[in-house]
Amino acid sequence: MNIFDAIIVDPLLNILLLSYKLLSILGLPFALGFSIMVLTIVIRLLLYPLTTAQLKAARKMQDVAPHLSRLKEKHKGDAKTLQAETMKLYKEFGVNPAAGCLPVLIQLPVIWGLYSVLIKVINLGANSVSEVNKLAYSDFLRLDRPWDVYFFGIPLAQNPGQLLNTLGPLVLLVPILTGLFQFIQSKMMMSAVGDKKLAVKDEKKSQDFASAFQTQSLYIFPVMIGVLSYTFPIGLSLYWNTFTIFGIIQQYKITGLGGLEDLIKKYVKK
Numbered sequence: 227m228n229i230f231d232a233i234i235v236d237p238l239l240n241i242l243l244l245s246y247k248l249l250s251i252l253g254l255p256f257a258l259g260f261s262i263m264v265l266t267i268v269i270r271l272l273l274y275p276l277t278t279a280q281l282k283a284a285r286k287m288q289d290v291a292p293h294l295s296r297l298k299e300k301h302k303g304d305a306k307t308l309q310a311e312t313m314k315l316y317k318e319f320g321v322n323p324a325a326g327c328l329p330v331l332i333q334l335p336v337i338w339g340l341y342s343v344l345i346k347v348i349n350l351g352a353n354s355v356s357e358v359n360k361l362a363y364s365d366f367l368r369l370d371r372p373w374d375v376y377f378f379g380i381p382l383a384q385n386p387g388q389l390l391n392t393l394g395p396l397v398l399l400v401p402i403l404t405g406l407f408q409f410i411q412s413k414m415m416m417s418a419v420g421d422k423k424l425a426v427k428d429e430k431k432s433q434d435f436a437s438a439f440q441t442q443s444l445y446i447f448p449v450m451i452g453v454l455s456y457t458f459p460i461g462l463s464l465y466w467n468t469f470t471i472f473g474i475i476q477q478y479k480i481t482g483l484g485g486l487e488d489l490i491k492k493y494v495k496k
Contacts, residue, residue, distance in 0.1 A: 234339035235346075236361050241265055242343060243358075243367040259377030262344060262461060266468040269340055274476065276332055281480045284415065286321045293319075344465050375461075382461035389460075398456075400463050405452025407470040412444050414477045416485030 228235075245264040249257040270277075293315055301308040316322070346358070359368040375382045380389070386397045455463045483490065 234335055235342050238339050238343045239361055240363050240367055241268060243362055247367060256377045258373045258375060259382060259464060262464050263468045266465050267472060269336060270472040277476060278480055281477060285481045286319060290315060290319045290321055344461055380460050383459050385459050386456050401452045401456040404455040404463055404467055405448045407467055408451045409448035411470055411474050411477060412447060413486045413489060414484040
C-alpha cells in the first residue's frame, strides 16, 4: 500500500465520506459539493496554527526588509560584517528566517493529499463506488449508490471550458472569481506602501530581485490560477475558492488588510 495514501489521502477521503453521509442524512441537497467545502474547512482548521506561524513570520520579515536593505547598502562588499549585522538585526526584531519554512513543508503533503482525494471523488462513477468503499473505515461510511456529482446544477467533474456551450458566459465567473480571490489574498500578504517608504526612498534606482518578483507574482499568479481553473473540474475550483476565502479571513485576523488597504483607500477616495 502507498504510504502517502495510507497516512494522508485515505483519512481525508474518510472525512469526506463522513461529511457526505451526515449531510445526506440531514437531507441537504448537493451534499457532495458541500462536503468538499466542509473537508476544505476542516483541513484549514487543522492547519490553522501552522498557517498562523507562517503568516506571522512573513510579516516580521516584511517589517525588517527596509532595515535589511540599508544594511546591504551600508556594508556592500563586506560579506562578513553584513552577515553579522543581519543576524543582529534579526535578533533585535525577533525574526527567525527559517520560521516560515517548516509550516509550509508540513502543509504541502496535506494540501496535495486533499487534491488527490478530490480528483478521485469528482471522477467517481457507478463502476468505482466499490473501489472507494474498500477504503472506508466503517460500514457506515460506505456508499450504497453513486453520489450526485452536481452542485446547484453544475457538474463537479467538468470544467468551465466544457460547460461554456451549455451554461453560457456565466460559467466564466468561476475562473474570474478564482483569480480575484487569489489576487486579494496575494495583495494582503504584501506590506502597505506606507510601510515601505523608507526602502523605496533608498532604492528608487535599483529595486532588488525579491521585490520585483513579489510585484510581478502579485498579478501573474492570480492570472495563472484563473486560467488553470478554466481547465480544472468545478469540484477543484470549489475546493480552491473555499481554501482561499478561509485564508483571506485568517490573513485579515493575523496581519490585517496589508497591501490591500492601499488599494481600497485609492478607490474609496475616487
